[in-house]
Amino acid sequence: MEEDYIKLIFGLKLKQIRTDKNLSLLGLSKLSGLSKSYLNEIENGKKYPKPDKIAILSEKLDVPYDQMVSLKLDKNLAPIGDLLQSKILKEIPLELFGIKESNLIDIVANAPAKVNAFISTIIEIAQNYNFSRESFYLASVRSFQEANNNYFENLEQSVLKFAEAYHIDLNETITSKDLEEVLVEEYGYTIEANELSKYEALGNLRSMFVPKTKTLLLANEIDEPQRTFIYAKELAYNFLKIEQRLYTFPWIKFDTFDQVLNNFYASYFAGALIIPSAKIISQLNHIFEKETFDASLFLKAIDSYNASPESFYQRLTNVIPKAFNIQNLFFLRFTHKANSKNFYLKKELHLSHQQSPHANETNEHYCRRWVSLKMLKDISKSKSDHVFDYQISNYKDDGVKYLVLSSATKDPFKENHYRNITIGLLINRQLQRKVNFLQDEIIETKNVGVTCERCAIKDCKDREVPAVFLEKKAKNKKMESIVSELTTKFS
Template structure:
């Protein structure tokens, strides 16, 4: 526990003991011989008194010296100690959200009992919903992305600087061999490929970086585009000197928020050097300017930039707010075992407001979303032996419970590294007159329109053939509303 937290705990204990004794600051000042203003600074956690003053305070409060300086707090304030020991205050980037840590400490000192109760409630919620510190970090990262509309000029500038300094700017696309040469020539990093025969325990990982030997291990089973992203991401770590970072592609043990943030920065950098800002903006302009919906345009972009569908969709999401004024959209990634009918929302980003499904393991996602129906389509193709390239589809989605229209396009493919896993990535936009003027093919009548909802449990589309669970939560809501109306009449 750092010195700031120790000062805060001492101040909180002093304030609690003073109030329990029914003493005002002036009363304690008179009994201890310590000035009123200095006592106020101590209770706010800004000052830590010397030994002689602690002795005077212990005598005035009729308590033991050791009790006063102990870091153990009363049961009432114990949740605050738990929060301080968790290091969340030091590891979360409050400054990114315009919050000064000193303001939080001030809040602790001004209403410790109430805040302690609130913190305890948060811990209980986290326990009940298995909200780990790692999940908290990723939630904070999503909020940070949303706050900045998922576009970071400083990272775009770093990518542009790398291209200008290390690559011929006229070379629009970076191939896999070039990435291998850049890692070797610039940073002395060699590539070593492995598979389940070489490394059976880690065979489901895309990559592992071994810093001491400067070896980037890459799984043989991943696609060419995944290999390109992995190497471009390592270039990001090296070029931007991001020291606190993960060394595996999959999170094993997240140690801090800085690690999560740096991993995101390196990923953003990778997307920006593989898919140049000016080039993707030009491609989107051409695509949006077409009068007809052309799904092959997305496959062509993915192949041209050597980018996975996920990298491409994320990159599109980066530039939409700045260059197209489209800042009300969502990104989703769903995973599913082929033919399983079980779908998992593994990544999501909502700009402006929550537009579509959010992570929910207790309920059943609406099967009418194109993000999910496209996975069923992929499974059917695989069973028939007809799958040869990623599947692209689009949908005009009418969200019945909010009476709003969305345009959603999605791309689905098998995840190479895991033979029994399919994924779909989607971008969805709230449809208004402004969006219609920017995306010409929205008027294309060949795009299917479908009424959707978030989950079966909340859905009022009772004649839905795709429903897999009863609308229990909707029925509960309506029953509670009926009770409220009856109670109002009784008044």
């Protein structure tokens, strides 16, 4: 264990033993002959006493020496011990969020019972919602993205330096051939394009890197944009000198928070390389300045890159907040199987302070009026590879509206499976200043909710289930009203 954690655990135990015996710090100082300030530093995890001092405390407090030095805490403090011994505070780069680990340790030391209650609450919530370590790491990265408006200038500049170093013209379409040459010639990669597809159990695994031999294994099923993105991520790991990394795409497991964070950095670099900021900003300016929404122009912008629609939408979340100062937006990715009633929200990012639309883990039914879900139904019944639609979503209960742009595509790795990528821009004065076509009558406005169970829209033909949560809330409110009347009547 970390030395600081060992000090803290000893201090927590000493403080608990002292308080159990109704001793003040001054009382323990008189009893043991050790100074009050010294004992205070021990209890706050600042110092660890020498064996002779521990022997004195053991004797005067009537507690076995072995129990005093043991790292085990009783049930009241056990969660704190578990937290410290898990080393999770070391795995998460707290400095990214402006937090010092020493500050957290001070909080724990100064109010162990209250902190323990808080930790226990978090653990219980996590268990009830099956919140895994992986989920915690991914949520941390997402919060980091949101805190920075999903824009990272250092990575944008790294892409420009990379392009200059290897004479890659960012005004031209980047191909996998362009990037493969750099991987092989500069970084000594060997690329095997047929190996992964030999193993059926690997499912939708698209790539795997073997560091010892610098061998990159690829699946046969990947298309040109996917290949280009994989190569760009590998270049990011090398050019940015990232060592803590994941070796498969998509990831199977990760061991540390740094691997998750660096996976995000590499993906950001890849997106910025394939979809350069200068070019996409110019395209968006052209689209936004028009009085009517030109869907063909938006689709032309997507098709101008050697990238999937998902990569394009992800890139929008990077450039729109920075270049247009439009900082209230969300990004969603859904998956759906044909002829199924289930829609799964697999990825989300919220740069908006609004609460809608958010994912939920309670198996509720997402609003069927969302353009995202409608498109997944449509594409599953068509022969198209890519369909696009848009709408203004009016969240009546929250008093907010979003301009929503959405694409649905086939899943190349799963038969009869489809995915949808959506970006929503909060309609406010800033958006109205930047986007001229918001008053275009061709854009349909729909009243929407988040889930059917919590939606107040009446006579909704798309509703899957009744608004059970609202019904329960109304029932409770009625009961409260009657109780209030009875209280007044008999007071």
